[in-house]
Amino acid sequence: HVAIFRKDYRPPDWLVPEVRLEFELDPDRTKVRSRLKLVRNGDHNRAIRLAGEGLEPLAVRVDGAEAPWSLDSGTLVIELEGDDATVETEIEISPAANNKLMGLYSSGGLLCTQCESEGFRRITFHPDRPDVLSRYSVRMSADKTRFPILLANGNLIGSGDGEVGRHWAKWEDPFPKPSYLFAMVAGDLAANSDRFTTMSGREVALNIWVRTRDLPKTAHAMDSLKAAMRWDEDVYGREYDLDLFNIVAVDDFNFGAMENKGLNIFNSRYVLADQDTATDVDFDNIAGVVAHEYFHNWSGDRVTCRDWFQLSLKEGFTVFRDQGFSADMGSAAVKRIEDVRLLRAAQFPEDAGPLAHPVRPESYIEITNFYTATVYNKGAEVIRMMRTILGEEAFRKGSDLYFDRHDGQAVTCEDFVKAMEDASGVDLSQFRLWYSQAGTPQVAAKLDYDPTSASATLKLRQRIPNTPGQADKQPMVIPLNVALIGKDSGATVGEERLILLNDDEESISFFGIDESPLLSINRDFSAPVMLAVERQDGDLEKLAEIDANPFARYEACQELMYRSLIEGTRSGPADPSAVVAAIRGTLRSNELDPAFKGEALLLPSEGLIGDRMDLVDPDAIHRSRESLRTAIGSELASELAQAQSAIAAGDDLSASAKGVRKLKTVALWLLAGGDRDRGLAMAKAQYDRADNMTDRQGALSVLTSLEGPEREAAFADFYQRYKNDSLVLDKWFALQAAAQRTDTIDVVEALARHEDFGIRNPNRWRALVGNFAANQWAFHHPSGRGYRFVADMILEVDRMNPQVAARQVPSLGRWRRFESGRAGLMRAELDRIVATPGISRDVYEQASKSLG
Numbered sequence: 137h138v139a140i141f142r143k144d145y146r147p148p149d150w151l152v153p154e155v156r157l158e159f160e161l162d163p164d165r166t167k168v169r170s171r172l173k174l175v176r177n178g179d180h181n182r183a184i185r186l187a188g189e190g191l192e193p194l195a196v197r198v199d200g201a202e203a204p205w206s207l208d209s210g211t212l213v214i215e216l217e218g219d220d221a222t223v224e225t226e227i228e229i230s231p232a233a234n235n236k237l238m239g240l241y242s243s244g245g246l247l248c249t250q251c252e253s254e255g256f257r258r259i260t261f262h263p264d265r266p267d268v269l270s271r272y273s274v275r276m277s278a279d280k281t282r283f284p285i286l287l288a289n290g291n292l293i294g295s296g297d298g299e300v301g302r303h304w305a306k307w308e309d310p311f312p313k314p315s316y317l318f319a320m321v322a323g324d325l326a327a328n329s330d331r332f333t334t335m336s337g338r339e340v341a342l343n344i345w346v347r348t349r350d351l352p353k354t355a356h357a358m359d360s361l362k363a364a365m366r367w368d369e370d371v372y373g374r375e376y377d378l379d380l381f382n383i384v385a386v387d388d389f390n391f392g393a394m395e396n397k398g399l400n401i402f403n404s405r406y407v408l409a410d411q412d413t414a415t416d417v418d419f420d421n422i423a424g425v426v427a428h429e430y431f432h433n434w435s436g437d438r439v440t441c442r443d444w445f446q447l448s449l450k451e452g453f454t455v456f457r458d459q460g461f462s463a464d465m466g467s468a469a470v471k472r473i474e475d476v477r478l479l480r481a482a483q484f485p486e487d488a489g490p491l492a493h494p495v496r497p498e499s500y501i502e503i504t505n506f507y508t509a510t511v512y513n514k515g516a517e518v519i520r521m522m523r524t525i526l527g528e529e530a531f532r533k534g535s536d537l538y539f540d541r542h543d544g545q546a547v548t549c550e551d552f553v554k555a556m557e558d559a560s561g562v563d564l565s566q567f568r569l570w571y572s573q574a575g576t577p578q579v580a581a582k583l584d585y586d587p588t589s590a591s592a593t594l595k596l597r598q599r600i601p602n603t604p605g606q607a608d609k610q611p612m613v614i615p616l617n618v619a620l621i622g623k624d625s626g627a628t629v630g631e632e633r634l635i636l637l638n639d640d641e642e643s644i645s646f647f648g649i650d651e652s653p654l655l656s657i658n659r660d661f662s663a664p665v666m667l668a669v670e671r672q673d674g675d676l677e678k679l680a681e682i683d684a685n686p687f688a689r690y691e692a693c694q695e696l697m698y699r700s701l702i703e704g705t706r707s708g709p710a711d712p713s714a715v716v717a718a719i720r721g722t723l724r725s726n727e728l729d730p731a732f733k734g735e736a737l738l739l740p741s742e743g744l745i746g747d748r749m750d751l752v753d754p755d756a757i758h759r760s761r762e763s764l765r766t767a768i769g770s771e772l773a774s775e776l777a778q779a780q781s782a783i784a785a786g787d788d789l790s791a792s793a794k795g796v797r798k799l800k801t802v803a804l805w806l807l808a809g810g811d812r813d814r815g816l817a818m819a820k821a822q823y824d825r826a827d828n829m830t831d832r833q834g835a836l837s838v839l840t841s842l843e844g845p846e847r848e849a850a851f852a853d854f855y856q857r858y859k860n861d862s863l864v865l866d867k868w869f870a871l872q873a874a875a876q877r878t879d880t881i882d883v884v885e886a887l888a889r890h891e892d893f894g895i896r897n898p899n900r901w902r903a904l905v906g907n908f909a910a911n912q913w914a915f916h917h918p919s920g921r922g923y924r925f926v927a928d929m930i931l932e933v934d935r936m937n938p939q940v941a942a943r944q945v946p947s948l949g950r951w952r953r954f955e956s957g958r959a960g961l962m963r964a965e966l967d968r969i970v971a972t973p974g975i976s977r978d979v980y981e982q983a984s985k986s987l988g
């Protein structure tokens with residue numbers, strides 16, 4: 137397993153201006169004929185090297201004649217004389233036997249493709265690197281009864297009937313694209329069809345392709361698509377460029393969705409929804425992912441990545457864009473809270489662990505392992521900071537310049553920053569460290585007030601922790617939104633102010649401060665840092681009550697919870713009164729909306745609490761969190777019961793109805809902490825009365841950790857009702873894997889033998905294994921059984937689908953954070969994984985780096 141380094145990048149030896157493909161599709165034996173037009177790039181005499189994975193050439197022709205070739209571990213090597221040539225190859229593949237779900241594979245009777253990052257080489261011989269852009273023309277033929285619909289990128293330019301029940305279609309994509317954006321689908325599909333008129337008045341045909349019976353579940357995805365198309369015009373000035381935009385939903389998919397030019401392919405969980413089967417969170421995720429993939433049409437397809445080290449160029453930027461879209465479609469404050477929670481839960485631990493890497497990594501063994509929270513979500517934070525520093529107007533100028541300057545090119549993160557610099561005149565030299573230095577910066581802050589001079593001094597310090605392969609880091613540019621709030625008046629003193637911390641230490645003075653001020657800092661999470669503020673008694677309580685910035689108010693409330701929870705892990709139940717008072721104030725507030733309240737009442741997860749401890753003690757964390765929940769549930773029972781009984785229209789997807797439903801289940805969960813019997817009864821009643829999946833799943837999420845016949849009855853009912861709907865059945869598995877019970881490991885082991893469990897479908901596998909591994913208290917069972925189960929599942933699925941397997945390894949990789957007993961057991965499983973003969977490169981990289 138060899139590592140590939142960013143510093144070794146060299147431009148391609150050969151360009152491929154044209155690709156012609158011909159597919160004779162068949163699930164067991166698909167014939168692929170390809171004709172590549174090649175042009176020598178620069179003055180050299182190197183052979184053309186066409187990547188291939190598992191391909192056997194049946195014929196190779198150069199300029200129409202048989203030509204000598206060789207295979208170098210899968211790569212087809214041909215010496216070419218002149219400066220251009222046409223190379224034709226012919227191969228045969230079996231989509232039905234493709235369990236990796238990379239390349240051309242079969243899913244529920246469909247044939248579909250997934251090429252990013254390096255799947256195209258499993259379909260035909262090709263350079264298969266993102267800086268080789270080609271015009272594609274694709275002819276597909278297939279059995280007309282089994283595969284009546286034939287789709288590929290671009291425009292349909294012809295179709296007709298062929299021999300023996302077959303038919304064909306010819307597609308051409310006018311936009312040059314890298315091979316990772318190639319896509320093709322054949323199957324028995326029906327479309328929800330609509331139209332969109334672009335800002336310049338062009339008509340675009342929109343189709344969402346699904347099984348006929350799923351058509352009623354596509355309305356929300358279509359609404360989201362149209363809203364995203366409009367938003368990208370309004371906010372970024374980006375117009376869609378083809379006459380056709382297709383989305384296809386498939387059941388077996390390695391991740392969320394894929395932005396292939398003009399033909400996005402989606403995991404069906406990010407397309408299909410109705411109120412009976414999907415939660416409000418599912419609806420929001422669909423809107424976010426549909427928008428994300430659509431936005432890639434510019435940030436990814438029109439302007440793409442030079443090499444895979446630049447992945448965040450398209451992913452960080454596109455996540456930032458989809459976050460902005462969702463913020464504009466609902467509550468911006470709540471969206472920010474959700475995004476920051478995800479960053480802290482997924483990216484901060486990554487940045488603090490053995491797999492830490494910069495937003496622009498320096499090396500990889502398997503690129504698929506670098507589709508990480510760092511590249512995506514920290515990458516989005518880096519773009520957000522640039523906007524904060526430059527201001528909205530200059531940022532928009534910068535993005536216009538970027539798209540304009542690089543349209544049709546494969547470029548780097550550096551090109552993006554340069555466009556921002558050129559458009560704004562702001563020097564971003566030091567800012568670039570955000571791309572190269574890994575690790576979450578730690579910022580310490582202290583505000584001193586001097587009443588005699590009516591001034592305050594803010595002292596700031598930053599420290600960037602060491603990460604694997606990186607020590608002694610330089611100070612970064614950290615944009616901090618700061619406001620001072622009068623302790624007595626509650627009014628903001630002066631304006632909110634943007635402070636750029638760019639030295640190890642800085643002091644900032646504020647004048648004309650007539651009353652003792654509270655420090656509200658990193659408002660809206662202006663920088664992705666860990667903040668430690670030295671405060672006086674009562675400050676947090678006050679901020680949780682009066683900070684006018686909703687995000688900052690939420691943060692103060694969470695800090696109060698952490699303070700009590702961490703103390704509780706050390707010395708048993710801590711005094712809950714400050715938290716109870718803050719929650720009471722939040723619940724009673726008339727100015728806060730229910731969605732915000734739902735967020736503010738949610739106790740930090742056990743995982744997040746663990747991240748604040750020197751060594752994670754899962755049992756102590758669980759006890760501490762449960763005891764705080766009990767205190768809140770019993771002291772605020774009547775307020776919570778009122779919030780739980782509020783009724784939102786079941787068929788109403790408005791932000792306010794969703795907020796009411798969110799708060800309802802959080803309130804139920806807190807109440808059940810105070811009184812388990814009452815909780816059981818109320819949860820069962822919520823389940824029975826529910827006319828939507830949000831309330832139903834919410835009830836089950838509380839019942840799952842309780843004990844009683846109500847629990848069994850509800851889960852049995854849910855299974856009977858939804859056993860034929862695989863996306864909903866995933867929830868049934870997930871809810872049981874997330875149970876906070878001492879027998880969860882037994883239940884999960886039994887579920888792995890359930891007739892509805894299988895490892896070929898990634899959604900089902902993740903529903904059980906992924907949710908269990910994220911269930912800190914259950915997964916870290918002191919016996920080590922949880923670790924063994926997850927390691928077994930990783931090894932089993934790795935033989936079939938390495939990508940899915942490798943994504944789960946980091947849960948075992950955090951062993952250094954745990955006491956020596958658990959750490960040893962986790963390590964032992966990693967050792968066992970690495971020692972298993974024949975493991976994939978994907979799993980090897982993650983497991984060996986986690987041990988190192």
Ligand code: B3K
Nearest residue numbers: 252253393394395504507
């Ligand atoms: N670009 C794809 C991710 C592909 C993952 C390949 N292992 C989806 C997305 O980020 O939009």
Ligand code: ZN
Nearest residue numbers: 428432451454
């Ligand atoms: Zn993306």
